Amino acid sequence: MNRIFTTAVSRMTLIYVALLSAVCIIFSSFIYTTASSEIDRTSRRQVSGFRTGFGSFIINENDSEQLRQAEAAEAKRHLRVTLFLVNSIVIGGGAFVCYFLAKRTLQPIEESVNAQERFTSDASHELRTPLASMKTEIEVALRDKNLTKDDALQLLESNLEEVNALHLITENLLHLARHKELMETKQIDMPKLIKSIEKKYNQKFKIADMKFEIDNKTTKLISNQGVIQQLITILLDNAIKHAGKGTKVILKIHKKGSNLHINVIDSGVGLNDEALEKIFDRFYKADESRTASRSSGHGLGLSIAKQLVGALQGQIGVNHGPSGKGLDFYIVVPVM
Amino acid sequence: MRILVVEDEYKIANALKRGLSSEGYATDVAYNGDDGLANALNDPYDLVILDRMLPGGYDGIAIVSEMRKSKIMTPVLMLTAKDSIPDRVAGLDAGADDYMIKPFAFEELLARIRALTRSDENKTPDAKLEYKGLSLDLKTKLAFREGKSIELSLKEFSLLDYLLRNPEVVLTKQQIIDHVWDYDADILPNTVEAFIAMLRNKVDRPFEKGSYIQTIRGFGYKLEKRA
Structure with a gap:
């Protein structure tokens, strides 16, 4: 894969994961606040239930308050652990999903960029080859101190062939550029x-x-x-x-x-x-x-x-x- | 020095052969990858100029890899119209020693050939080969001995170039033929003898004392300074 696309996919994955994490964290903190206030309320009710049901027992106010607090703290701890686990699974698993999603989103773009690159590279190859032929032939001929008229004529003919080839290629490229605009x-x-x-x-x-x-x-x-x-x-x-x-x-x-x-x-x-x-x-x-x-x-x-x-x-x-x-x-x- | 050109564009290949030959390089051409690989593996070239994209089973990269696998460490100059950085990296990593983008300047190609075939002792700025008072300027193609310049024909130059690259080493006639003449050249058994004689006439004969070109009976020739 192209390096630009590797970084683009990772960046996109990171953004997706960050969004997912943000949603998870907001949602979790909402759950946590709601649930913990619910826990506080329930445990308070339970304690008051104790007091009314078992009137003969004289429970120390302080004891019941401690019990209530310990229970609530335990419930909250449990809630925190559960939320943490669930979030980890969601974000961890989500990261994988995000990666594949990002890859899939960018794939068609990558393919078209690759095709474009290949075409440009092919076109430049096709333009350079006749130029290279001409340049080498001319340079070698110019170095030849005993160049005959026949040699020179042959060189011109050969160069003309290459010029025609270049002409054809440029025409084709221009056509392509024009047709792309005027479909x-x-x-x-x-x-x-x-x-x-x-x-x-x-x-x-x-x-x-x-x-x-x-x-x-x-x-x-x-x-x-x-x-x-x-x-x-x-x-x-x-x-x-x-x-x-x-x-x-x-x-x-x-x-x-x-x-x-x-x-x-x-x-x-x-x-x-x-x-x-x-x-x-x-x-x-x-x-x-x-x-x-x-x-x-x-x-x-x-x-x-x-x-x-x-x-x-x-x-x-x-x-x-x-x-x-x-x-x-x-x-x-x-x-x- | 003998060079193999592997290039499928006939015009470029033929122009290269012509240009390199007129610089005194024995040049063979292969027009496709399979021939190119066969030549590179079987003949002792001093340099291979290799096009990157070739018809046939082997492209430039594959040929270099095969050569290196067969422990043929001949310098390879890759020639290509593909100029992207990954392309260049792939070419060099496959074992090429240098990379040139088409279209290239012939002058630069010659300079790169000189650079790639420089031995460790000859990394001088003036492109010269030297052995104990006898030197050869690779650009002007003039030899020098005792302050006198000696004009050489193209073949004499190639021959002296080969001798100077292998001083004090006995070289057989076959070795000399392999490195100084290209595949298409007409060589008779006494061709080497004839050229050695011509070279002697210029390098040894006119000087009163000492000789450089020695005949080793039954083996071949050797460049060695003798009083």
């Missing part, structure tokens, strides 16, 4: 949206030497168009980067009840169960044999998708493809 919903004309996506991606899939198919069964619905569009874009970009040449990608969209289902299914090599579990984690890249043209921004894309889906109170996940081959990314978001 407004309005009517979306799905066939129109899909058409624009189709136009853009037919080209992209063609370049990547892959097949692309769309199966849309929705017409009009109410949600945030920007977010829906970006979610589809992220999943399709992800498929282009990882399914590989010659594979086929299907975008399936349908509405079931009040939920919009989006699936992006590819016929690539897929992933093992372990990798599947980790794919939304931080900047996990299952692809081990990365080539010189690194696929930057991949991890960030899915990470952003997860955040966006969370903002729409939906779900995102991935399964093995229907025929056991490839991957089936799914998004389910409530719409109207």
